[in-house]
Amino acid sequence: MFVFGLLSLLVTVGLPILVVVLVLRARSGRAGRPADGVSIRRFFQYLLLYVLTVVAVTGVADLLGRAVGGAPATADEGELARVLAFAVLGVPMAAGVAAWTRRGLRRDPGERASTxxxxxxxxxxxxxxxxxxxEAQQGLAAAFAGRADAAPLVRALVWLSVWTVHVLLGERTLTVSARAPHLAAGSLVGLVLTVTGLVQLGGTAGRLALDTGHAVVAQDVANAGALAVVGGLVWSAYWWGRYRRAEPDRLWLAYVLPVGVGGPFVVALVGAAIALAAVGVWFLGEPDETSAAAHFAGVPGAATAVVVGLCAWWYHRRVFSRAAPPGRTEITRAHEHLMAGIALVTAALGVVIGLRAVGDAVAGAASDPPANTFLLAATLLVVGTPVWWHFWGRAQRERRAQPDVEVRSVTRRLYLFLLFGVGALTGVVAVLVTGFVTIEAALRGDLGRATLTDVGTPLALLVTAAAVSGSHWVVYREDRALAVDRVPAAAAPTFPRDVLLLGPDDDALVRxxxxxxxxxxxxxxxxxxVHGAGWDTxxxxxxxxxxxxxxxxxxxxxxxxxxVPVEAVRRPWVRAGAEPGHDVGRDRRAQ
Known part of the structure; x- marks a missing residue:
């Protein structure tokens, strides 16, 4: 077993390291300079520091947790040996590598700027x-449930201390742009934890109020409440305390727009679809439960998702609006097309479910009551179609009002290309799956209604993808034709295309x-x-x-x-005053 464990360790750890080393050496070779080993040394040094830090902190945190909360009932000598080894051996090794790293950071300023x-x-x-x-979520959940468990809180404090040290190091050694990815990732983690905790809290509290007989619903409420509290603290520390006031660059906008605006919007749409489907099935369909409390047990969570999602969407939409430049810009278009794309996918999913329900009804092999399936499809259409119509209609109105600008928009072209490409790819996969299932059934001599059931989903995806892809391809062709029609005629040239100056070097004339x-x-x-003669510009x-x-x-x-008119056969032309860093003088030849 030891040999297998060692081999597994070598494969899982050594193979990624080998790949990184090879990549670094290849990059050095392509750059035309010898590999000095600095990049490889940094990779191993900081990887070793990271691993030893995690090992040492894990050992110390577990020891302190045992000292405060006592050893767990299932603890054995092997577990205790691991904790002691991590603490006793990991701490000095981590301290040694940290001291080595500290000396390097002080001695070489390039270390601080390294990736x-x-x-x-x-x-x-x-x-x-x-x-x-x-750990904090576990400890708070125990406290909310009325139990005393200090060990997770102690471990959380140890890890929080490590987090604080590294954040302060980042503040002191990294530039603002280098700190931005960490702040964006932390803000994302905090937002996801907060939204998840609030949705779970609303759902478990609703089940508790409906008294659906859930055995551990009180503990679920405590867990969800603790998750919401922890997520709120993380989000506040990263977003509200730091990243909210950052420069609205591409990374900042990438967090605010797809994550802050798009993510909660998806949560709200999903919650609305679940709640409306439950209501429709209860009154118009065939519910599985005879008790209203049991049937609507998921509605409180779905309703909470709608409320929380809309609140988070509204907040980030306001932040986005304040950061966006005045007028209609690519940022504004990105928001419109993102919302339209999310709503379109929701409505398309409703079409797929509806078409699949039709196929199941024809084949007579529906696993769920057809009425329930059609109600779910209708719900998705009702939720997604108005939103898509609102945002896409706004984009189309702007296209009609300002065609010269809108048809050349990068965001609009990307949106059309993306939907056309995804639709085409989905259609190709659906055709392949349909053909495979049909041919396999034909070879078995088993063509029939069962085959229609098997290809129901691929056929529904094929029809929906063809409709989405085809309609957006038509829009793209219309935009392209409109852009070509509005391209101004090329003006007749008024100056030579290429000029060779034979005489003294005169930067003013060249410019x-x-x-x-x-x-x-x-x-x-x-x-x-030239007998001292100069150029007359x-x-x-x-x-x-x-x-x-x-x-x-x-x-x-x-x-x-x-x-003297000439004909350029080779073109080693140099643009004077060209791109920064271009050595113009190097390309000038002496006659």
Missing amino acids: AWAFYLWAASLTALGVAAA SVHDAGARVEVWVRPPEA AAVLGLLAQHPGGAVAVVLDDAGPSV
Whole structure:
């Protein structure tokens, strides 16, 4: 068993390390510079520091938890040996690697700016945060349920101390942009925990109020309440205390828009669909339960999801609106198309369920009452269609009002391409699955209603995907045709395309010719060849204006500048004043 465990450790730990080493060496080779080993050393150093930190803190936290709460009843000598080994051996090893890392950070400023150091701080902070949140939730749940259990709270305090140390290290050593991914991840964790805890709290409290006979509903309420409290603290520490006031860059907007606005909106839609479906089945369908309390046991949680989701959506929508620039921008379009896409997927799911129900009814093999299935499909359509109509209709109205701007929008094109591509891919997979099931049944000689049941879902996906993909492809083609019709005719050239200057080096002339729209190359002639003459910028520009659209060489001699039309065979042209970091002088040739 020891050998198998060792082999497993080598595969699970050694293989990823080997892959990283090979990637780093390949990158060094492509860059054309020798691999100095710094990146590999940093990777191993911070990986070792992370592993030893987790081991040492786990041992110390478990020892303190045992000291406060006593050893668990199921504890054995092996478990105690693990805890002692982690604490006694892990702490000094972690301290040694930490001291080595501290000296490196002080001696070499490049260590602080390295990606490996930033990744270590992110990983260590988020790991400590996750363990502390789990332990705190366990301890608070016990307290809410009326039981005293101090061990989880002590372990949570130990991990919280580790989290605090690494957060402070990040504040001192990382730039604002390097701290942003950690803040975004922490805000995401806090938001998910808070929303999940509140939804579970509303659902368990509702079941308790309905008295559905749930055996451990009181403990469920305590667990959900503790999760909501812990999530709220995490979200407040990360988002409200820090990330809320950050610069609204791409990462910030990526958190606020898809996560803060889109995520709660999905929660609200799902909750509304569940609640409406339960109501519809009770009054119009065939409920499985005869008791109203048992049938509506999931409605309190669904209703809570609607309330919590809408509140979180409204809050982040306000934050997003304040950060977005005034007027209609790509950020505004991204919000509209995100909401329209979520609602469209919801409505499309309703269509798929409805078509599958029709196929089951025809085949006579429905596992659920057809009325219930049709009610669920109708509920999804009722929930998703109005929302999609609102946001997509707004985008279409803007397209009709400002076609020149809207049809060239990156967000709109991405939305249309994404829906067309996902729909096409779904359709291809559905066709393959349908063909496989049908051919297999035909080879068995078993074609019949059972086959229709088996291909019901793929066929429903195929029809729905074809409708979604086809309709958005039509919209995209209309946008493309409109964009082509509105492209202004190309103006006739008024200046040469390429210019070769033969004479003294004159940055002002090069810049003027480049700004006029030509690609410029300078060949410097010796001073004795031009007898000290210099360029007359106005005269050169006047001569060049007489040769629009071609390639010319401008030669400076005793008689002044003269233009010779040429034909460029090779094009090593250099744009004067080009991109930052481009060495223009390196490409200028001396004649």
